[in-house]
Structure formats: C-alpha cells, structure tokens
Amino acid sequence: MSKIQKPATKSRNGLRVCLQQQYASTSDFSLHLDLDIPSTGVTAIFGPSGSGKTTLLRCIAGLEDRLTGNISLHDDEWLSPSSCLPPHKRPVGYVFQEANLFPHLTAKSNLEFACKRATKVTPSISYEEVIQLLNIAPILSHYPSELSGGERQRVAIARALLIQPKLLLMDEPLTALDETLKQEILPYLEKVCRQANMPILYVSHSLDEVIRLADSMIVLDKGRVIEQGNTQDLLGQLGTAFSHHQGASVVISGKVSERLEEWGLSRLEVNGQDIKIQSGEEKVGDTLRIRVQAKDVSLTLAEDEKSSILNRLKVSVDDIARDPKDQSMVLVRLLAGDTPILARITRLSAHTLDLKKGQHTIAQIKSVALLR
Numbered sequence: 001m002s003k004i005q006k007p008a009t010k011s012r013n014g015l016r017v018c019l020q021q022q023y024a025s026t027s028d029f030s031l032h033l034d035l036d037i038p039s040t041g042v043t044a045i046f047g048p049s050g051s052g053k054t055t056l057l058r059c060i061a062g063l064e065d066r067l068t069g070n071i072s073l074h075d076d077e078w079l080s081p082s083s084c085l086p087p088h089k090r091p092v093g094y095v096f097q098e099a100n101l102f103p104h105l106t107a108k109s110n111l112e113f114a115c116k117r118a119t120k121v122t123p124s125i126s127y128e129e130v131i132q133l134l135n136i137a138p139i140l141s142h143y144p145s146e147l148s149g150g151e152r153q154r155v156a157i158a159r160a161l162l163i164q165p166k167l168l169l170m171d172e173p174l175t176a177l178d179e180t181l182k183q184e185i186l187p188y189l190e191k192v193c194r195q196a197n198m199p200i201l202y203v204s205h206s207l208d209e210v211i212r213l214a215d216s217m218i219v220l221d222k223g224r225v226i227e228q229g230n231t232q233d234l235l236g237q238l239g240t241a242f243s244h245h246q247g248a249s250v251v252i253s254g255k256v257s258e259r260l261e262e263w264g265l266s267r268l269e270v271n272g273q274d275i276k277i278q279s280g281e282e283k284v285g286d287t288l289r290i291r292v293q294a295k296d297v298s299l300t301l302a303e304d305e306k307s308s309i310l311n312r313l314k315v316s317v318d319d320i321a322r323d324p325k326d327q328s329m330v331l332v333r334l335l336a337g338d339t340p341i342l343a344r345i346t347r348l349s350a351h352t353l354d355l356k357k358g359q360h361t362i363a364q365i366k367s368v369a370l371l372r
C-alpha cells in the first residue's frame, strides 16, 4: 500500500479524516480520502452501491484494520501513523440499517446497557431527554420482537445517543423500513439532527432523506470523493450526480413573513421575493427549508400573464445543460438573487423561448409542488 500523499493537518474543530484503506492486496476496492467534516450538522454520504460509504464509517469507528492515515475529532487523535485508538474507546454512536438491539433485553435494558457504556462523565443529553426526544416512554418495557421496525429503530437511535457520543454515524437507518414507517421516523431523525451538538455522518441512497436532513454532502465513487459541499450549493449546480437524478431539486431557505390563514398558505421571503407554500406548523419569523424539484419549475417570458400558478419568481438564466440521459430535455440553472433554482424543461421549449445565459425570465412553481 502506498502512503497518503497529503499529510493531515490538524483541525481544531470537527472531524478530520485522511486515510487509505484496502480490504486485501487482491481487492479491487480501495478507499482514498481527505476530508474535513464540520463540527456540527449532518453530512450526508451519498454514492452508488459499492462506492465505500459503509467502509468509510467503519474506518472512522475503528472497525477496519487495513488502513493508514489520520483520523481526529476536535484534535483528539484516533488514528495516526504511530497510534490507533481501539473502537470501544472512540466516542462514537453508530446506528445501522437494522436496529441490532439485544433480543433478550427489553428496550429499557438495552438503553441502560448503553448508559453504562457512556463515554462522557458529564452527559450532554440526559436519559429523560432522549426518551422524550424519540417518544419511546410507552414502549420501554417491550422486547425488540414486540416492537415495529420504526419503534426498534427509534430505540436504536436512543441507544446511540445515550452512549454520549461526540460523533454520530448513521448507516442507512431508514432503508429497512417501509414508506409509512419512514415517514413516521423522519420527524424524530430531524429533531435529533437539529438538537445534537455533534457531527453526524448520514449514509443514504435516498435523495429525499439527504435533502431533508443534510447540511452538507460528500459524494463517493469507487472509494474517492467526487463531490463535496454545502447541500444547497451542490444541489443547485449543473453537471453533478444530483442534477442528472430523476428527482433533481434545489433546497431553498426562507423566512416565514406571513400566514395567510384564510387560504391555508404561508408566505416565505426568499431574497426579497415571495414564495407561497401550503401552511404547516410554522410561525412567522421561522426559517423554512423547502425542496423545489426541477421538473416542477416552468419558465415564461410574460411578466403579466394570468395564471393559477402562485409563485412567479423573477430570475436570470445562469446556465443551460442538456440532459445526458434524455436528449429531449435540458436543465436550466436560474438565479433568483443568489438563490439557484433548477428547471427541467424540453429542449424545444428552451429553443422556442430562445433562452440564453443572462436572460431575465419568470420561473413558475406551483405551491402544491413545494416539499418540505
């Protein structure tokens, strides 16, 4: 195995991972990474099957032994050329695809086991807080076999938090659940992600989950990082793995400026323009994150056109790219101020509108198409 080229510089904050790993000298797969991961927030690890997502988490947790390099968290060195902290000494909470609870112990005893393993003397989250956060008080006396998949996974997340980790690793925690259970558990995950004051690495194949949960993203392919950045920036670019995805979308953040109770809508201010969305629980002043799918954005040049579409944003065309998978379609990158929006329209429409870079146009988005 060759040595890592770039020496790891120490990070004062967050997770530093600079490593090289290979399962066996005969294996085709190897992992070569050099990453700085923010000290809080969710970083999604995305990429095709076999790209090394699970291997990366296992290396960080200390579960792989054929690796060299440096891993540190907030300047605590877990791996260096001269040392390797064993897995049980790493302050890591790990949530797997399957809940992996002890089958002979009740949910409560599973959690108590985690409390005994806690890595910190002063807990950053109490037992009661975890129970409340994941709403598992009613099921504490149940054995894993008596719980639904979603309940088991909520207990598994609680167990990972009660270890009092400084880093949370989640490997496709929703994949084994059906759609209904996924929707049931997502709000809990969102709460955990928002409240946990630590870096969270979240492996997922689901663009939906990534958009809902991740602040930043790392895209792996064949053990290498091919894209990395802030979720909003990355999703708003053309020519990435995401812009070619069926569900190509951008994430837009805005402040709720008004609730239009009579119409069941809320007004969101985004760079001085209004977006109306169907009302939820949000209050005036809240910041909301909404997903706009490229397929739900249409373009028009007529400013005063009467239309049932409520959201008509003044934008400029920043770039146009052909869809490599469908020659009848193009993706248009638009800017509303500095907020990127993607529109997936036919090549014929782009031709008819004579779309060009820098051109001013109107992006129309139906309110019902906006997801949160």
Ligand SMILES: Nc1ncnc2c1ncn2[C@@H]1O[C@H](COP(=O)(O)OP(=O)(O)OP(=O)(O)O)[C@@H](O)[C@H]1O
Pocket: 023, 024, 027, 029, 047, 048, 049, 050, 051, 052, 053, 054, 055, 056
């Ligand atoms: N124990 C092992 N021994 C040898 N090769 C392995 C081992 N575990 C995984 N691999 C190989 O390493 C590569 C990366 O696997 P890994 O599980 O990290 O991918 P992944 O991106 O998590 O995939 P998926 O999305 O399918 O879970 C694959 O080619 C896999 O076959």
